[in-house]
Amino acid sequence: MGQLVAGVWQENEIRTLDGRFQRPATVFRNWVTADGSAGPTGTGGFPAEAGRYHLYVSHACPWAHRTMIFRKLKKLEDAISVSVVAPLMEQEGWVFGAPGTEDTVNGTRRLAEVYLLADPKFTGRVSVPVLWDKQRATIVNNESSEIIRMLNSAFAAFTDDRVDYYPAELRREIDAVNDLVYANVNNGVYRTGFAATQEAYEEAFRALFDTLAALEERLATQRYLVGNRLTEADWRLVTTLVRFDAVYVGHFKCNWKRIVDYPNLSGYLRDLYQVPGVAGTVHLDHIKQHYYGSHRRINPTGIVPLGPEPDFAAPHDRGRFAAQDTARASSRPSDSESRDS
Incomplete structure (x- = not known):
């Protein structure tokens, strides 16, 4: 586990206050909108366009999983490309490679490098999901709850799905x-x-x-x-x-x-x-390998249990x-x- 401090990677423990886990706030809070106008937070200049935006995700992460579900439900696979980090997160944080994918947009080896492309002096956790703008070469947003709302409505011109999940x-x-x-x-x-x-x-x-x-x-x-x-x-x-x-x-x-x-x-x-379409977004192998293999303070041996085998079907x-x-x-x-x- 670690984070970037003024652009430099540093190892540190999970943050707690009086023994209580403290989740850091996400930092990049711009919005993609249909016409490029500013969203509820951040600045404008990010109009919805097919092929312009890229998602960085982990199949293990529940926050990133939300965005993959919305990308599938809203039929945006051809409009928004994606790279998947490997499930095991060790000293360097999230990295690209099998059984995930390569970084097909920026060619980086670590997700931290993507954050540094957006802000060379970035301080904070390097988290997924990340919505990247290929044209402006920067991170638009790394807050999952906001990204799913963008996918829900901003890209209506590029899909025939008209279901509104936030009426x-x-x-x-x-x-x-x-x-x-x-x-x-x-x-x-x-x-x-x-x-x-x-x-x-x-x-x-x-x-x-x-x-x-x-x-x-x-x-x-x-x-x-x-x-x-x-x-x-x-x-x-x-x-x-x-x-x-x-x-x-x-x-x-x-x-x-x-x-x-x-x-x-x-x-x-x-x-x-x-x-x-939802079942294809669930990857229990990535999920179990990430949690049991990455959190060595909780599971020092890194042994991944074989069970259970839930029958969601x-x-x-x-x-x-x-x-x-x-x-x-x-x-x-x-x-x-x-x-x-």
Whole structure:
């Protein structure tokens, strides 16, 4: 583990405060927009164009995984190219090469070199995902939650997919769900696994499983996190769920329950995994090799367990909610019946 300090790579430990894991804020916060105007943060000058932008990702990383799902769902594979780092992160941080790919845009060997191309004096963590602008030779953004919103809407001219995963009328509810899930689940597994004191571990552990219990209850009465419409909130959660039983239960000591022990959450996970194209974005080999092989403070031997082998392709019953919606709609009186009553 390490980071860049004024452009120089330095080894350091995972950051904690009073034993509690502290996730550093992402730094590059510009936006690609349809017309190149400035987004919610940063400056303008990044118009959506086919072939102009490149994603740097890790198949192991849940944050990067979000962007690969959106790239697939929005049919942007021909518009946005991608390079994949190798799963094992050691003294030099993320590096390119098998079983990942080469850096096909800048020809670098380490992801840190990409950051230095954007800012030779950069200070901070070298994280994925990274959205790179080939034309301006710089990083546009390295915040996954913002990149998926760009992929959702900015590149509409280059795809025939018109599904909106962040519809205006649902944004308030989506944002509220995202806040809960990010703090206690997405980042909660890291707060649990990287805790440096018993108190910090138990605090994060209880928040994690209290939230999973609440999500299990929520999903008992609706197919997705925001009613029966698939939104970005679901894709933000699912990349943590897909790693949970294989990694977080054992490696991060998140072992009160497995996802398979929650009937609604496990069915929901299988439902999303089975959305066309999503299964191809899941790489359990990269996931397990990264966590068990890279975090030597947690797993000093680097031994990667052979199990478990989750069956995300197994049948689920989440389609029952669509049937319920159809039944409710057919039972409602028509407009003429309403007027006659």
